[in-house]
Amino acid sequence: MIVRAALPTTDVLIRGVHAVDVRAGLDGLSDVLVVDGKIAELVPTGGLDSYDTGGLTVIDGAGLHCFPGFFDPHVHARTPGQGYKETIATCTAAAAAGGFTGIVAMPNTNPVVDSTSVFGALLETARQGAVIGIGFTACITKGMKGAELTEMAALKDLGAVAFTDDGLPVTDAHIFRMACRYQQLVGSVLMLHEEEHALSGGGAMNEGAVSAALGISGQPNIAESTLIARDGAIALYEDARIHVQHISASESLDAVREARGRGTKITAEASPHHLCLTDEKCRSLDTNCKMNPPLRTEKDRQALIAAVLDGTIDCIATDHAPHSRDEKALPFEEAPFGSTGLETSFAACYTELVLGHGLELGRLVELLGSGAELIDLQPAKLIAGEPADLCLVDLGRRWIVGEDGYVSKSANSAFAGLELQGKVVLTLSHGAVAHRDAALDHPFDTAGTR
Numbered sequence: 235m236i237v238r239a240a241l242p243t244t245d246v247l248i249r250g251v252h253a254v255d256v257r258a259g260l261d262g263l264s265d266v267l268v269v270d271g272k273i274a275e276l277v278p279t280g281g282l283d284s285y286d287t288g289g290l291t292v293i294d295g296a297g298l299h300c301f302p303g304f305f306d307p308h309v310h311a312r313t314p315g316q317g318y319k320e321t322i323a324t325c326t327a328a329a330a331a332g333g334f335t336g337i338v339a340m341p342n343t344n345p346v347v348d349s350t351s352v353f354g355a356l357l358e359t360a361r362q363g364a365v366i367g368i369g370f371t372a373c374i375t376k377g378m379k380g381a382e383l384t385e386m387a388a389l390k391d392l393g394a395v396a397f398t399d400d401g402l403p404v405t406d407a408h409i410f411r412m413a414c415r416y417q418q419l420v421g422s423v424l425m426l427h428e429e430e431h432a433l434s435g436g437g438a439m440n441e442g443a444v445s446a447a448l449g450i451s452g453q454p455n456i457a458e459s460t461l462i463a464r465d466g467a468i469a470l471y472e473d474a475r476i477h478v479q480h481i482s483a484s485e486s487l488d489a490v491r492e493a494r495g496r497g498t499k500i501t502a503e504a505s506p507h508h509l510c511l512t513d514e515k516c517r518s519l520d521t522n523c524k525m526n527p528p529l530r531t532e533k534d535r536q537a538l539i540a541a542v543l544d545g546t547i548d549c550i551a552t553d554h555a556p557h558s559r560d561e562k563a564l565p566f567e568e569a570p571f572g573s574t575g576l577e578t579s580f581a582a583c584y585t586e587l588v589l590g591h592g593l594e595l596g597r598l599v600e601l602l603g604s605g606a607e608l609i610d611l612q613p614a615k616l617i618a619g620e621p622a623d624l625c626l627v628d629l630g631r632r633w634i635v636g637e638d639g640y641v642s643k644s645a646n647s648a649f650a651g652l653e654l655q656g657k658v659v660l661t662l663s664h665g666a667v668a669h670r671d672a673a674l675d676h677p678f679d680t681a682g683t684r
């Protein structure tokens with residue numbers, strides 16, 4: 235179940251915008267009319283020239299692109315209990331600033347989301363504060379302790395969109411097997427943080443030349459890939475559906491391909507920071523570049539990009555993980571894992587994958603939406619009659635991450651200070667203005683035409 239606050243909608247006519255949506259077979263200059271929260275018309279530019287614009291906000295879309303709203307299946311919204319890092323309101327606002335109209339929140343909160351009472355309260359909070367759609371996952375095991383399964387069926391009935399102990403692996407193979415059996419019964423996918431603790435051993439970064447030079451303990455690639463291989467085998471045996479979160483290592487991609495080749499129902503995500511950055515960024519001991527799994531080597535990064543291009547990776551997910559300045563001010567070994575990512579996701583991927591590696595723009599838009607399919611939802615579509623979940627992007631605009639601050643409550647971006655290209659300037663969620671860039675060239679008010 236996806237929930238959002240009931241916000242007032244704005245009726246909008248966007249003229250002459252380059253609309254791109256592979257799923258809708260769309261790639262060309264269009265006029266987009268949004269009325270009562272839905273896409274009322276979407277026609278080649280000029281088709282609505284005689285439309286009565288009284289009462290509409292008219293936007294000159296020249297030079298802008300229009301995409302279906304993005305969907306992020308992996309976000310830490312820090313609710314309940316960690317409002318000093320992020321809230322539902324700030325997290326969904328940050329997502330809207332990144333062009334997202336739907337996100338899925340992880341359950342490693344305080345308390346963790348492992349009971350129907352916590353889950354029910356969370357839905358209520360989101361109905362008040364979420365400016366875009368948000369769905370919630372519930373834990374696989376009680377207390378995320380890995381010993382006893384949660385009431386998965388009851389949580390699913392209440393609206394849990396998936397199950398995960400993200401932050402931790404399901405270490406016990408028998409418990410994981412039982413989770414697979416329940417997955418079969420309840421249907422919602424198991425989202426897996428794959429990390430063999432016996433191998434990762436509390437490492438603060440990738441194990442390699444950089445960790446050796448810094449004298450910091452590292453996590454080897456096989457800490458990730460070996461658990462994917464185990465879980466792929468168990469999931470196949472039980473015919474369960476699993477999704478591998480934040481793949482970082484080249485060996486892990488092989489593990490996914492092998493499992494898939496044997497018939498395992500397995501999907502996989504990659505995060506913008508793993509696609510764009512390497513452990514070289516850790517040489518400065520910038521704790522914003524400390525995340526789990528860690529930034530890997532250039533070889534891993536290139537393997538991940540190749541896996542995006544060849545379809546091994548099913549979707550892009552940010553693993554947006556806000557932390558306070560005080561927490562990230564600790565020494566590298568002690569600082570918490572995680573980088574924010576919602577506000578930079580599109581720009582980072584556009585800059586690195588489209589401009590840098592020749593990924594088709596339409597394919598990137600698709601990869602930024604297909605996370606919805608993990609939870610059995612249709613991605614947003616630019617088609618008349620669909621909810622108006624869309625964003626406008628200035629692909630030519632270059633910007634320095636963090637120069638204007640962040641919409642997120644936290645500032646721990648691994649991309650801070652880097653120049654990216656492509657800026658989301660407007661996001662509509664079910665026809666409500668969820669984000670509007672301050673520098674939107676086109677005056678945007680409800681007074682009418684311009």
Ligand SMILES: [Zn+2]
Nearest residue numbers: 400401427526
């Ligand atoms: Zn994780």
Ligand SMILES: [Zn+2]
Nearest residue numbers: 340400401553
């Ligand atoms: Zn995570």
